[in-house]
Amino acid sequence: MNIFTKQLKLEDLSDIQYEVHTGTSRVVNYLEIMILKFIGDYGYGSAGNSDATYMSAIGKAVLEAWEPGGLIIDLSDLSYEWGDRIESIFFVGEEKYLDTPFPVALIVGRRSEEAIRTLIVGLESNKTIEEIGWVFKDLNSAWEYIESKLNEYEIK
Numbered sequence: 321m322n323i324f325t326k327q328l329k330l331e332d333l334s335d336i337q338y339e340v341h342t343g344t345s346r347v348v349n350y351l352e353i354m355i356l357k358f359i360g361d362y363g364y365g366s367a368g369n370s371d372a373t374y375m376s377a378i379g380k381a382v383l384e385a386w387e388p389g390g391l392i393i394d395l396s397d398l399s400y401e402w403g404d405r406i407e408s409i410f411f412v413g414e415e416k417y418l419d420t421p422f423p424v425a426l427i428v429g430r431r432s433e434e435a436i437r438t439l440i441v442g443l444e445s446n447k448t449i450e451e452i453g454w455v456f457k458d459l460n461s462a463w464e465y466i467e468s469k470l471n472e473y474e475i476k
Contacts, residue, residue, distance in 0.1 A: 345470055
């Protein structure tokens, strides 16, 4: 009997690159905050489905590997125009941290800000990125949000 297989790699799904960085929380000193940065061009509409699958798989893998207390998803160097499957990355920690509050913040850049805004609040909304509450334009603001949430969870 002949068995035919083909080798598969997650990287075959997408040309998007990623970086992972961690830093220690100043509020809860035994917890690390992870920054997961995606770099590149997200496919337009359904052409981005494999990008979303890749990004979600990477997100789950890095959370499993390093188990941070909070996550900042950095899209500041990602070009994104349209495609709602990118939302899967926003909720990447839900399965792993079912019973534990797990704060997530999102950073957008000039090539993703408007598309992410309309994805979250709708095309007709006038709500700004700042009004969403967990989406930011810079790392410092996202980090402070995660720290405030960690502090809130620690007090409870």
